[in-house]
C-alpha cells in the first residue's frame with residue numbers, strides 16, 4: 001500500500017509472524033499431500049450442530065469490543081482462474097464425487113444451505129446439502145461474500161450452483177468447498193421454467209412485476225431486482241413479447257430504477273434504453289420515455305460518460321418540455337460543468353473542498369488528464385509523460401478515484417497477508433480489493449481499465465477484448481486474485497481528511513486509474529494532494545513537454561526504510577538520482593538521520609505549529625539544522641533532503657513569512 005501512511009505500521013512479534021507463516025505453509029503442505037484423494041463423508045447431524053455453535057460464537061464475537069482490535073490473517077499467492085465455461089456446458093456432479101485439493105474443471109455442483117451461516121470478518125461458511133440431500137459438506141466464501149450489503153449465503157430460499165467447484169482444506173485442515181471468485185457461485189432464487197401458454201406466462205411476468213414493486217416499496221432492492229429479472233426473462237420470450245411488448249418495457253424501466261439505487265449503472269442504462277416506447281403521439285408514452293431517459297442519463301453520468309448523458313437529457317427536454325424543463329435544465333448545466341472540467345481542468349477546488357464532509361466524502365467532479373499521455377518507461381514498464389510544458393505549481397492532472405474506502409466506512413478491512421510467492425507478510429487493504437471487485441461486478445464496462453493495471457498475477461487470457469475480462473454466462477467473471485495483486489501494487493492512501501484518527505487497521509485507501517500509471521522517484525517532479533476522493537497532481541518543478549512525470553510512492557527520509565517499503569509494496573529497487581547519492585552515505589550518517597527523524601516525529605506529535613511558542617520554534621530550528629548537517633552540500637546539490645521535509649513544513653506554519 002502506498003505512501004502518506006506514517007504511523008500505520010503494524011508491529012508483529014517474530015513469533016506472531018512465524019505462526020502466520022507456519023499456518024499457511026502447513027496448509028499448503030497438507031493440501032498437496034491430500035490432492036486427488038476421495039472425500040470422506042460427513043455425519044450430517046454433528047456437522048450442522050458444529051456450524052450452529054460456530055455461528056453463535058461468531059455472532060457473539062461480533063458484538064464484543066475485541067473485533068476492532070483483531071485483524072484477519074490471510075494466506076495469499078496461490079491464484080487460480082475463475083470458471084469461464086457457460087453453466088449449460090458444465091456436467092452435473094454430486095458431493096460424493098468430490099476429490100481433495102481439486103478444481104473440478106468441467107463440472108457444476110448444485111447445493112442448498114443446511115445450517116446457519118458462520119460470518120467472520122474475511123470469510124463466511126455454512127454446511128450445504130446436494131440435490132439428493134444425501135451428503136453434507138462445508139462451503140466457504142472467501143472475502144467476496146456480500147452483495148449489496150447482504151451475505152450471499154443467507155439469500156432466502158436460494159439454490160447455489162458452484163461452477164467448477166474447488167474442494168480444499170481450511171487453515172485448520174478441515175475439508176471445505178471454497179469460493180474465491182464471486183462468478184463461480186451462481187445464486188438461483190427464481191424459477192427457470194419455460195412457459196409455452198402465453199396467458200399463463202403473461203400472468204406470471206405480471207406477478208413478478210407486482211412482487212418487484214412490493215419489494216422496492218420495502219427497500220429490499222436485491223429482491224426487487226431478482227423479481228424484475230425473473231419477470232423480464234419471461235416477458236422477453238418471443239410469444240409473450242409479441243403479445244404484450246409493454247410488459248418487458250415496464251419491467252425494464254422498473255429494473256433500471258432499482259439498478260440506479262444499487263449503483264449498477266451499466267445495466268441501469270441498458271434497461272432504461274430498452275424500455276423506450278418511442279411514440280410521440282400519446283402523452284402517457286412520452287411521460288414513460290421521459291422517465292426512462294432520466295434513468296439512462298443518470299446512469300451515463302455516474303459512469304463518467306458526460307457526452308452521452310448530455311444527449312440523453314437533451315432528448316428528455318425536447319420530449320417533455322412541459323414536465324421536466326427546470327430539473328433537466330439544471331442537470332444539463334451540471335453536465336456542462338463536468339465537460340469543462342474534463343476538457344480544461346476548470347475545477348473549483350475550494351468550492352469542491354467546502355462541499356465535502358464525512359457524510360459526503362466523494363466529490364461530484366470529472367477527471368482531467370489531458371496533460372499526460374502513457375508511454376513506455378524503460379526499466380519501469382509504462383509511465384506518464386507530459387503532453388505540454390507545465391510550470392511549477394500548475395496542475396498536471398485531477399483525477400476522480402475509481403474507488404475509495406474511507407477509514408470510517410464499514411467497508412474498511414485490513415488484513416495481515418502472508419504471500420507464499422515471495423515469503424512476505426504485508427498489511428493489505430483487502431476492504432479496497434473487495435470494494436473494487438464489487439464495483440466491477442456492478443459495472444462490467446469498467447473492468448478493462450482496472451485489469452489493465454500492473455499486477456503480478458496476469459489472470460486468465462481474456463476472451464472478451466471489449467472488457468478485457470472473461471464473460472461468464474451469469475455475469476462478468478472477475479478474477480479476484482488479479483484484483484488483489486493490482487490493489488497491492490497500485491493503491492494510494494488519501495489520508496484522513498475528516499478529522500478521524502487513522503491507524504493501520506482503518507487507513508483510508510483508494511485506486512486512481514491514471515495515477516496508477518505513474519512511476520516513482522524519490523526526487524519526484526510531481527506532488528500529490530487529495531480533495532476528498534480527487535487526487536490533484538501538481539508540478540513540483542517545471543516539467544517540459546515529453547518529460548516523464550514521477551510521483552513519490554514513499555517519502556520516508558530514512559533511506560533504508562524507504563528502500564524496504566518500495567521493495568515490499570511495489571517490488572522494485574529504486575535507482576533514482578537521490579537513491580544513488582543516498583546509498584553512498586556512511587552507515588553512521590544514515591543512523592544519525594534516522595535518530596533525528598524519530599526526534600522530529602515525537603516533536604511534531606507533541607507541538608502544534610499554529611501559535612507555537614518561541615521555545616518550540618527554536619527547538620524546531622535546531623532539529624532542522626541538525627538534519628541539514630547530515631547532508632553533504634556538494635553531493636546533494638539540487639536534490640531534495642527528504643528527512644528535513646516534516647520539520648520544514650512545521651516551521652513554515654509556525655513562522656509564516658510576513
Ligand SMILES: C[S@@+](CC[C@H](N)C(=O)[O-])C[C@H]1O[C@@H](n2cnc3c(N)ncnc32)[C@H](O)[C@@H]1O
Pocket residue numbers: 379380381382383453454489490515516517518519520521569570571572573574575
Ligand atoms: C503504480 S505502478 C506504475 C505503473 C507501471 N510502471 C505500469 O507499467 O503499469 C507501480 C509499478 O511500476 C513499477 N515502477 C514504478 N516506479 C518504478 C521505478 N522507479 N523503478 C522501477 N520500477 C518502477 C514497479 O513495477 C511498480 O510495482
